[in-house]
Amino acid sequence: MKRFIIANWKCNPTTLALAKKLFISVQKGLKNIGNSQVIICPPFVYLQELLKFKKELKFGAQNCCWEEKGAFTGEVSPKMLKDLGCQYVILGHSEKRKYSCESNSLINKRIKSAIKQGLKPILCIDSISQIKPCLKGVSKRNVIIAYEPIWAIGTGKTPSFKQAEVFNNKMKKALGLKTIILYGGSVSIKNVKGFINQSGFDGVLLGGASLRAKEFMSIVQAIEDI
Ligand code: PGA
Numbered sequence: 001m002k003r004f005i006i007a008n009w010k011c012n013p014t015t016l017a018l019a020k021k022l023f024i025s026v027q028k029g030l031k032n033i034g035n036s037q038v039i040i041c042p043p044f045v046y047l048q049e050l051l052k053f054k055k056e057l058k059f060g061a062q063n064c065c066w067e068e069k070g071a072f073t074g075e076v077s078p079k080m081l082k083d084l085g086c087q088y089v090i091l092g093h094s095e096k097r098k099y100s101c102e103s104n105s106l107i108n109k110r111i112k113s114a115i116k117q118g119l120k121p122i123l124c125i126d127s128i129s130q131i132k133p134c135l136k137g138v139s140k141r142n143v144i145i146a147y148e149p150i151w152a153i154g155t156g157k158t159p160s161f162k163q164a165e166v167f168n169n170k171m172k173k174a175l176g177l178k179t180i181i182l183y184g185g186s187v188s189i190k191n192v193k194g195f196i197n198q199s200g201f202d203g204v205l206l207g208g209a210s211l212r213a214k215e216f217m218s219i220v221q222a223i224e225d226i
Contacts, residue, residue, distance in 0.1 A: 004203030007210030029217035060088030066109035078117035104133035152185025
C-alpha cells in the first residue's frame with residue numbers, strides 16, 4: 001500500500017505568487033516518487049491555478065459544504081471542488097473545531113456530502129470518541145483518518161512512538177485494518193520514520209513542515225526510503 005503524505009498549507013502563503021513558487025519547488029523535488037501519494041491541500045483560492053500544474057501530485061481542499069449548492073454564504077461546495085479536479089478534502093481539523101465551533105454532527109454532514117460528490121475525506125480526530133459521531137452512516141473505507149493530538153499541532157511536541165502506536169492500534173480496532181490511518185502534529189524529518197516504522201501509521205499529515213519546500217521534500221524522501 002502506498003504511504004500517504006498530506007500537506008496542509010492552512011491559511012498560507014499570503015499571495016498566489018508565493019503559492020506557485022512553493023508548489024513548483026515541491027513538485028520539482030518529487031519527480032521520482034513511487035511509494036507515496038502526496039496530496040497538497042492549499043487554501044481554496046489557489047486550487048484552480050495550482051491544479052493547472054498538476055502532475056503526479058493530487059489535491060485536496062481544507063473543508064467543504066454539507067450541501068451541493070444553495071444559500072450557504074462563505075461555504076464551498078464539494079461539487080465545485082470535484083469540478084476543479086480536487087480529489088480529497090480535509091474535514092474536522094481541530095482548528096476548524098476550535099475557531100469555527102464545528103461539531104461532530106456538522107462534520108458528519110460534510111463528510112457525507114464530500115463522499116456523495118466523489119471526494120475522499122481526510123477526517124482529523126484527536127480522540128477515539130470522535131470517530132463514531134463523525135462517521136455515522138459512513139462506510140469506513142471511504143475515508144482516511146488523521147490522528148492529530150491537539151497539543152502536538154504546531155508545538156514541536158509529539159507523543160512517544162509507543163504512545164502513538166497504542167493509539168493507532170486502538171483506532172485500527174475501531175475502524176478495521178483496511179482504513180488508512182495517518183499521524184499529524186509536529187511531524188518533522190527527525191520523527192517521521194518513527195511514526196511509520198515504530199507506530200505503524202500509513203503516512204503523515206504535515207502542517208508547518210509542508211510550507212518549507214526543502215524540509216517537505218526530505219520528509220517525502222525519507223518515507224520513500226522506508
Ligand atoms: P503541524 O500541523 O505539522 O504544523 O503541527 C499539523 C496539522 O495541524 O495538520
